[in-house]
Amino acid sequence: MIRIGIIGLGYWGPNLVRCFSDLDDCKVTAVCDQNYDHLLQIKDRYPSVYPLESFDALLDRDLVDAVVIATPTASHFDLTRRALERDLHVFVEKPLAESTEQCRELVRLAGERNRCLFVGHVFLHASPVIKLRELIASDELGKINYISSRRLNLGPVRSDVNALYDLAPHDISMMLYLLDQSPTSVTCCGFDRLHPGIHDVCNLTLNFPDKRMGMVHVSWLDPRKERVLTVVGDKKMAVYDDLEQEKIKVFDKGIDRPSSATGDFAEFQIAYRYGGSYSPFIQEQEPLKAECGEFLRCIAEGDLPRTDGTNGLQVVQVLEAAQVSLHSGGHPVCLQTLQPLPPPTVTA
Numbered sequence: 001m002i003r004i005g006i007i008g009l010g011y012w013g014p015n016l017v018r019c020f021s022d023l024d025d026c027k028v029t030a031v032c033d034q035n036y037d038h039l040l041q042i043k044d045r046y047p048s049v050y051p052l053e054s055f056d057a058l059l060d061r062d063l064v065d066a067v068v069i070a071t072p073t074a075s076h077f078d079l080t081r082r083a084l085e086r087d088l089h090v091f092v093e094k095p096l097a098e099s100t101e102q103c104r105e106l107v108r109l110a111g112e113r114n115r116c117l118f119v120g121h122v123f124l125h126a127s128p129v130i131k132l133r134e135l136i137a138s139d140e141l142g143k144i145n146y147i148s149s150r151r152l153n154l155g156p157v158r159s160d161v162n163a164l165y166d167l168a169p170h171d172i173s174m175m176l177y178l179l180d181q182s183p184t185s186v187t188c189c190g191f192d193r194l195h196p197g198i199h200d201v202c203n204l205t206l207n208f209p210d211k212r213m214g215m216v217h218v219s220w221l222d223p224r225k226e227r228v229l230t231v232v233g234d235k236k237m238a239v240y241d242d243l244e245q246e247k248i249k250v251f252d253k254g255i256d257r258p259s260s261a262t263g264d265f266a267e268f269q270i271a272y273r274y275g276g277s278y279s280p281f282i283q284e285q286e287p288l289k290a291e292c293g294e295f296l297r298c299i300a301e302g303d304l305p306r307t308d309g310t311n312g313l314q315v316v317q318v319l320e321a322a323q324v325s326l327h328s329g330g331h332p333v334c335l336q337t338l339q340p341l342p343p344p345t346v347t348a
């Protein structure tokens, strides 16, 4: 039985308390929050847990084997580091930390201590995303040209991080997982209306090798809630709408261009393909519960999680480069150097 301690009981933490409490292979033994009212609310619902105001008290090896961190981003590095130094397994909400330097330090520490470092990229444990990856791997969609995603709503507004750091980790983690690679450069533009310097709306472009692209539009200043990811392949296209009953639709649609470069004019006509569509069967499971179960399985079996520290680092690499681009007026920024790329040379 794995004993779990959970820190951060604001908006998201209580969902983690519920999911871990529902699972058989663990017991939530303690919870921690510096806000006493948040602690009391959890204690009322789960009378057997120890409510603690001090994180140091939660890190007691006689009380917990693993720690779940659902506090604001700025605290992730320090709390995760302290838990790993006590030889505890850690589940930390996205993003892993504020900078790639911090992420590298946490990956190093988890390796040195041989502990499971698990990042809350919840969509990589969601059945529709796993199904999309299967569709891509089986070549049903053909060569992937681009993936676009929209994550919009009116609120919840944050003042500690911008919409890029708050919302885009989900879309970035899905794109990296679906394409199985990291982008080489990114551009990002945004709009800060509510708190100067904290962007409410961001448009991010990820440039992957082989001219593949990712486009992410995130906003907490939008009239409608949208959670849509579209994968455009050269054979078929798929749309994942997380708010729909049938979450994935595969469209046999496309535009075909004759491959021959010679011949008469007719050969250069493009042909639109309007085939049918279908929704693949997807085993329904709450993604957050699947994610919590996967954390426990990785601890029990000593497996490396899909969303391990390195995966967390890759997502923060994109966020960090996007932030540089955002503050340089949307210039393309190289992921490796974090430097703006020179303008493309125009050849006659």
Ligand SMILES: NC(=O)c1ccc[n+]([C@@H]2O[C@H](COP(=O)([O-])OP(=O)(O)OC[C@H]3O[C@@H](n4cnc5c(N)ncnc54)[C@H](O)[C@@H]3O)[C@@H](O)[C@H]2O)c1
Pocket (backbone or CB within 6 Å): 007, 008, 009, 010, 011, 012, 013, 032, 033, 034, 035, 038, 053, 055, 069, 070, 071, 072, 073, 075, 093, 094, 095, 120, 122, 166
């Ligand atoms: N996976 C998802 O879909 C999802 C959704 C929402 C939030 N999140 C993530 O969850 C984390 C928390 O977000 P939230 O919206 O719940 O934030 P929140 O501000 O609503 O809650 C944070 C809680 O942490 C407590 N806290 C902060 N620092 C603390 C400390 N040092 N010691 C003890 N308690 C402390 C606060 O008192 C508060 O109760 C963030 O990393 C966020 O990105 C993930």
